[in-house]
Amino acid sequence: MGFIIKKDQWINLAIVAATLWFIWFAQTHLDEYTVRILNNIAIFIILAVSYNLINGVTGQFSLEPNGFVAIGAYVAALLLLDADAKEYQYDIESPYPWVLALQANFVWALFFAGTFSALLALALSFPVFRVRGDYLAIVTLGFGFIIRILAINNPEITNGSLGLNDIPEFSNLYWTGGVALLAVIAILNIVDSKFGRAMKAIRDDEDAAIAMGVNTFKIKTMAFCTSAFLEGVGGGLLAALLTSISPDLFTFFLTFQLLIIIVLGGLGSTTGAIIGTVLVMGGSEWMRFLDEPMNIFGIVETPAMPGMRMVVFSIILIFVMLFAREGIMGKRELKDLFKKKRGES
Amino acid sequence: MDFLTFMQQMVNGFSLGSMYALIAIGYTMVYGVLRLINFAHGDIMMVGAFLGYFGIAVLDLPFAAAALLAVVGSATLGMLTDKIAYKPLRNAPKISLLITAIGISFFLENAFNVFFGGVPRAFPVPDYMSHILNLGGLVFSVSSLLVPIVTLILLGGILWVLFKTKYGMAIRALAFDVNTVNLMGIDANRIIMIVFGMGSALAAVGGVFWALNYPTVEPMMGVLIGLKAFAAAVVGGIGSVTGAVLGGFIIGFTEVVVIAFMPELGGYKDAFAFVFLILVLLFKPTGILGYDFEKSRF
Amino acid sequence: MILKVDKVTKNFGGVTAIKETSFSVAPKEIYGLIGPNGAGKTTMFNIITGNYEASEGEVFFRNETLHGLKPHQIVRRGVARTFQNIRLFKSMSVLDNVLIGFDFQARYSFAESILRLPRFFGEEKRIRAKAMEILKYLGIEKFAEHKATDLSYGQQRKVEIARALATNPELLLLDEPAAGMNPAETKELADLIYKAREDFDLTVLLIEHDMKFVNQLCDRVLVLDYGKSIFEGKPSDAIKDPEVVAAYLGDFIHD
Numbered sequence: 001m002g003f004i005i006k007k008d009q010w011i012n013l014a015i016v017a018a019t020l021w022f023i024w025f026a027q028t029h030l031d032e033y034t035v036r037i038l039n040n041i042a043i044f045i046i047l048a049v050s051y052n053l054i055n056g057v058t059g060q061f062s063l064e065p066n067g068f069v070a071i072g073a074y075v076a077a078l079l080l081l082d083a084d085a086k087e088y089q090y091d092i093e094s095p096y097p098w099v100l101a102l103q104a105n106f107v108w109a110l111f112f113a114g115t116f117s118a119l120l121a122l123a124l125s126f127p128v129f130r131v132r133g134d135y136l137a138i139v140t141l142g143f144g145f146i147i148r149i150l151a152i153n154n155p156e157i158t159n160g161s162l163g164l165n166d167i168p169e170f171s172n173l174y175w176t177g178g179v180a181l182l183a184v185i186a187i188l189n190i191v192d193s194k195f196g197r198a199m200k201a202i203r204d205d206e207d208a209a210i211a212m213g214v215n216t217f218k219i220k221t222m223a224f225c226t227s228a229f230l231e232g233v234g235g236g237l238l239a240a241l242l243t244s245i246s247p248d249l250f251t252f253f254l255t256f257q258l259l260i261i262i263v264l265g266g267l268g269s270t271t272g273a274i275i276g277t278v279l280v281m282g283g284s285e286w287m288r289f290l291d292e293p294m295n296i297f298g299i300v301e302t303p304a305m306p307g308m309r310m311v312v313f314s315i316i317l318i319f320v321m322l323f324a325r326e327g328i329m330g331k332r333e334l335k336d337l338f339k340k341k342r343g344e345s
Numbered sequence: 346m347d348f349l350t351f352m353q354q355m356v357n358g359f360s361l362g363s364m365y366a367l368i369a370i371g372y373t374m375v376y377g378v379l380r381l382i383n384f385a386h387g388d389i390m391m392v393g394a395f396l397g398y399f400g401i402a403v404l405d406l407p408f409a410a411a412a413l414l415a416v417v418g419s420a421t422l423g424m425l426t427d428k429i430a431y432k433p434l435r436n437a438p439k440i441s442l443l444i445t446a447i448g449i450s451f452f453l454e455n456a457f458n459v460f461f462g463g464v465p466r467a468f469p470v471p472d473y474m475s476h477i478l479n480l481g482g483l484v485f486s487v488s489s490l491l492v493p494i495v496t497l498i499l500l501g502g503i504l505w506v507l508f509k510t511k512y513g514m515a516i517r518a519l520a521f522d523v524n525t526v527n528l529m530g531i532d533a534n535r536i537i538m539i540v541f542g543m544g545s546a547l548a549a550v551g552g553v554f555w556a557l558n559y560p561t562v563e564p565m566m567g568v569l570i571g572l573k574a575f576a577a578a579v580v581g582g583i584g585s586v587t588g589a590v591l592g593g594f595i596i597g598f599t600e601v602v603v604i605a606f607m608p609e610l611g612g613y614k615d616a617f618a619f620v621f622l623i624l625v626l627l628f629k630p631t632g633i634l635g636y637d638f639e640k641s642r643f
Numbered sequence: 644m645i646l647k648v649d650k651v652t653k654n655f656g657g658v659t660a661i662k663e664t665s666f667s668v669a670p671k672e673i674y675g676l677i678g679p680n681g682a683g684k685t686t687m688f689n690i691i692t693g694n695y696e697a698s699e700g701e702v703f704f705r706n707e708t709l710h711g712l713k714p715h716q717i718v719r720r721g722v723a724r725t726f727q728n729i730r731l732f733k734s735m736s737v738l739d740n741v742l743i744g745f746d747f748q749a750r751y752s753f754a755e756s757i758l759r760l761p762r763f764f765g766e767e768k769r770i771r772a773k774a775m776e777i778l779k780y781l782g783i784e785k786f787a788e789h790k791a792t793d794l795s796y797g798q799q800r801k802v803e804i805a806r807a808l809a810t811n812p813e814l815l816l817l818d819e820p821a822a823g824m825n826p827a828e829t830k831e832l833a834d835l836i837y838k839a840r841e842d843f844d845l846t847v848l849l850i851e852h853d854m855k856f857v858n859q860l861c862d863r864v865l866v867l868d869y870g871k872s873i874f875e876g877k878p879s880d881a882i883k884d885p886e887v888v889a890a891y892l893g894d895f896i897h898d
Contacts, residue, residue, distance in 0.1 A: 127626035153612035193756035204732035213718035307459040314452035
């Protein structure tokens with residue numbers, strides 16, 4: 001038994017070392033286009049593993065990511081932009097004095113981005129987790145719209161529909177990859193603890209979990225807030241990568257993409273979420289041709305907006321649910337593949 | 346605000362509320378029999394509105410025939426989604442069903458977007474529908490008067506089916522216990538299909554009315570309306586048809602009245618339903634008329 | 644008295660599932676709750692465990708009322724249960740199923756689990772050892788790493804009991820523990836409950852249809868019929884009681 005744990009630890013260390021080396025190598029040796037894609041993948045890994053925590057591990061169907069990513073992006077952007085830059089670009093209304101005063105370095109900006117998201121998640125937990133039923137999904141879906149409405153209607157804070165521009169470009173692969181690595185480790189550690197066990201128990205049978213003395217409200221809230229925290233941080237990284245954000249950037253499509261990622265990878269598997277991210281992000285690049293203004297259907301109005309790609313995405317999602325519900329990894333993790341034991345079906 | 350303006354807003358609220366109510370009934374019935382939030386329901390309404398549009402603009406049908414096309418087409422689509430996407434997942438974990446529903450919703454929105462474009466299309470409202478009536482200073486179009494009247498007639502019909510027919514009793518029984526329905530010698534899957542058909546048909550009526558009053562159709566129109574109608578169903582008490590209608594009216598009236606009294610909140614119009622949803626979940630999760638389904642678990 | 648059910652009534656809408664039922668269970672007693680189908684036995688369980696709120700009356704555990712407590716709080720006070728139809732955590736190993744029972748007894752924080760601080764390892768080691776002890780006690784330790792649902796029916800029952808024992812209960816509620824078991828398994832289960840009472844200082848309240856099992860095991864029984872208690876006393880006397888016989892006969896006729 002002791003030997004196996006040691007071997008596991010060696011494997012883990014080797015994976016961490018290899019990841020760190022790859023981050024360094026990619027940042028210093030690869031071309032700008034590839035680095036950009038890798039940055040996107042790293043941020044999406046953060047989002048996917050945290051989304052998987054509430055949806056896959058805890059089994060609570062939620063549609064929250066676009067809302068919390070938006071929150072995180074705005075909080076980070078407001079903290080990173082200095083007063084002059086804000087004064088200069090707020091065209092609809094002049095910013096409140098406290099908005100001008102917001103200022104922090106990148107680490108604190110990311111921390112506050114996550115914390116603010118987590119606090120909002122905590123507030124949402126009370127209406128949705130105290131009652132049974134699947135209200136989480138509908139409330140989080142509505143939340144995404146509300147965030148957009150708030151962003152548009154409060155130009156003194158958010159510059160309204162114009163969004164925020166010239167955000168300092170702090171994000172690079174050291175940041176995105178580093179945070180992704182930490183996020184994955186944190187999530188894996190949570191899943192492999194009494195908290196993760198309780199989350200899985202709630203997913204498998206909530207009544208039985210209660211009968212074991214599990215405080216299901218607390219556990220669900222923890223999973224939701226953890227997801228929201230990391231999604232907020234991911235949003236902050238995204239803002240500092242794109243350098244400009246607007247309310248229309250964080251549509252439901254973002255959430256839908258993440259849903260496909262975790263379903264394809266295997267709901268409940270963090271390893272699967274990572275594999276799913278690479279597949280979907282890669283496939284998404286590859287499928288761009290679908291969105292080109294090709295008019296084989298004889299209809300003129302297919303502008304350069306994602307259209308066909310989304311149809312394909314939704315068909316994939318339905319197909320996986322109907323015919324391959326376990327996705328690629330099922331509920332297994334990388335370490336389960338090393339064990340010579342029958343996997344979960 | 347003078348009395349006339351007030352009455353005017355009442356009429357508007359009644360009309361808007363009716364449309365939410367028509368769509369909310371489908372949510373509440375499907376939730377009753379399957380415990381499923383049918384995310385695709387709002388999009389079925391969108392398809393209904395589009396079918397009405399095609400009926401008039403492309404096929405040159407009279408309004409009534411186009412509306413019938415919308416109702417029949419949507420009902421078929423609703424039953425088809427159940428058969429293709431939901432039925433195979435009856436014994437699967439609940440989350441699979443919900444994810445599939447989101448998938449269907451996204452598919453419908455984007456397929457319509459790709460094939461018919463995202464630009465809103467003007468709905469060809471028949472002249473007699475947009476005819477303006479003036480009743481002692483109260484001004485409204487024929488269509489905004491028609492909406493609540495038809496809603497009330499349909500509601501009467503639905504309640505009659507639910508409470509007076511064998512299938513209706515089976516639908517209500519299914520909401521509580523599948524076994525009872527099997528004991529009645531009725532195939533539960535058949536009942537579920539009927540529920541999808543009925544709900545989708547009502548959604549199509551709502552969609553066509555919506556297109557009449559806000560005379561455009563576009564692929565994403567079902568998202569927000571659907572969300573609000575679901576909120577209406579929860580406010581009224583999920584599982585209860587009368588509750589769904591009540592919830593629809595409450596949300597419709599609130600949107601109209603709050604904006605009439607406080608125009609500065611206009612930008613937040615779409616958020617009211619959500620605020621209602623949160624408040625109801627916090628203080629009375631079973632809604633106004635709802636039954637506490639979750640107590641029948643053990 | 645470790646458990647006291649005081650004039651409990653439960654209405655569902657217009658239907659009265661339990662009517663003014665009272666009984667008390669002494670420490671280390673094995674007490675049976677019997678009666679025809681639909682007599683309100685499982686409803687009574689759900690009231691004791693806090694899943695239902697009694698319409699009237701109150702339940703006391705160790706002389707303290709359970710009124711207003713959430714189900715998980717009642718478990719933490721020492722009332723554990725099993726389910727009529729086995730409800731194991733399907734995706735988890737047998738050991739993990741039992742570890743869920745230690746959830747509230749493992750003393751480390753969320754941060755400690757993320758940062759993998761020493762207390763995390765110490766506590767995990769402690770509860771794992773205790774969980775293995777319970778599995779050994781029930782003779783299923785060799786299945787610890789198996790998926791719970793891969794086990795035979797009888798073994799799954801044992802996992803459910805192991806899981807309940809893991810919550811360190813003083814009062815154990817067993818809902819038809821022998822259902823679906825063959826006579827040999829039933830006998831083994833009866834022996835196990837008997838022995839566990841001594842080894843874990845348990846009080847047992849059980850629902851069971853198998854009268855032989857009840858006879859063999861229970862110190863006292865309460866017979867419920869249509870939500871009313873019609874007999875309390877020794878199981879051997881229960882089957883001689885005319886009212887009890889009538890209730891069961893009615894049940895047979897209805898079946």
